[in-house]
Amino acid sequence: MRYLLHQLLEASAVEHGGRVAVVDGDRSCTYTELDEMSSRIANHLQSAGVRQGDRVGVYLQKSLEAVAGLYGIMKAGAAYVPIDPNAPAASRAAYIIEDCGIRLLVTNSEMSEQWADLTSGPLEELVVLDENDESDTSQDRFKVTTRSQLDEADPSYIPTSVIGQDLAYILYTSGSTGAPKGVKLSHLNALSYVRWIVDHFELTEFDRISNHPPLHFDMSIPDLFGAAWVGAALYLVGPKAAVFPIQIKRFIENNEITVWYSVPSVLSMLLQRGKLQSGSMPSLRILTFAGEVFPSKFLNELMELVPHPRYINQYGPTETNVCTYYEVPEPPDPGADIPIGRAISDVDTFVVTDDDRPADPGESGELLVRGSTVMRGYWGDPDKTAETLVADPVGSELPDLVYRTGDLVRMNQDGDYEFLGRRDNQIKSRGYRIELGEIETALYGHALVRECAVLPVPD
DSSP states (O other), X not given: OOOSHHHHHHHHHHHSTTSEEEEETTEEEEHHHHHHHHHHHHHHHHHTTOOTTOEEEEEXXXXXXXXXXXXXXXXXXXXXXXXXXXXXXXXXXXXXXXXXXXXXXXXXXXXHHHHGXXXXXXXXXXEEOOSSSOSOOOOSSSEEEOHHHHHXXXXXXXXXXXXXXXXXXXXXXXXXXXXXXXXXXXXXXXXXXXXXXXXXXTOOTTOEEEEOSOTTSTTHHHHHHHHHHHTOEEEEOOHHHHHOHHHHHHHHHHTXXXXXXXXXXHHHHHHHHXXXXXXXXXXXXXXXXXXXXXXXXXXXXXXXXXXXXXXEEEEOOGGGSOOEEEEEOSOOOTTOOOOOBEEOTTEEEEEEOTTSOBOOTTOOEEEEEEETTSOOEETTOHHHHHHHEEOOTTOOOOOSOEEEEEEEEEEOTTSOEXXXXXXXXXXXXXXXXXXXXXXXXXXXXXXXXXXXXXXXXXX
């Protein structure tokens, strides 16, 4: 049975042990190898004092070792906390380590120049997952455990007493007060969404699933764990292929990718600058997107040029995973709105007006979500949690708390939701939800800034 995220890996190591689990450029590993590598990491973490419910940071570029690190942390009973390796270490990375009480950090020597900026706070040990130990990892502040030391650890794994409601990971998103906020997500939260992905996308062990989003972005969840659920191969999209449209096209075609998931802006660039031709990327059978509005003009052109995949629009803030979806049946009319659809399985969605009255079809209101995908709250912020996780405002006697998304929607005549915008100052850029207040707070931190205001300027 699969009740925990790391049990997906364990099951596939038994059922599909010799199949390729992760492809990272010209490197790859099987499910058996990935399982053993993650168990060695788990055993070391436990011997270093990591206990159930602890948080362990992941601070390195997306890689085969990073994937093993995520599984190893969860096997140890802890929650993984991915930190953007491209964000300023002295501000964002150090803040997350301090805020989350992270004592151990999974990293690699490529990040060694940033380690000096992490010296304040609870951090005690760096677990360096380089493939070899030739790089200089010497420093005075932290204990360092190298890859060669990990390779000597016992690969056998002793299961912990973690249950589905326990934390699996914490993702930090933009906060209106100027500080990032940590979204707490359990094994059950993620598995409920991944189960829907596996069923609705009809994933099998023969799929080749891309992983375009970074690990600190919630869109990485279905890629990582959907592949492990069925024993499919996960193809990590490297930094060069991730941003250049022609490289994206080559990556999909050369690796015969069958499932692609990214923000619409990436697909728009692929259409405009990827030199697509009729029938390009013939291996694709699922092309799914989320995180921002896909201009119907570009979606129309892409579906006309590449008609063979299923096109699926997914919607949901980090706090809910994905909660609604819409499968686009045919190329939309340019200028038409693409619906965000209706609720996925095991999720209930409804719309309320400003006075918390149930909205009628066609009437604008705030989208509320309840169900097994909804987060457990914000790390260390009970007040913010209480603002967004609330009792059902329409007065039902359902016991579950509901999440107030802050997104305005309306239901169309087909029963699908249409996205209208935000109730607050939050904006979207490249799929990320950004609070303008966080940018203003950063600007006010500069000695030469007396007053400032941040306004979004559409591209």
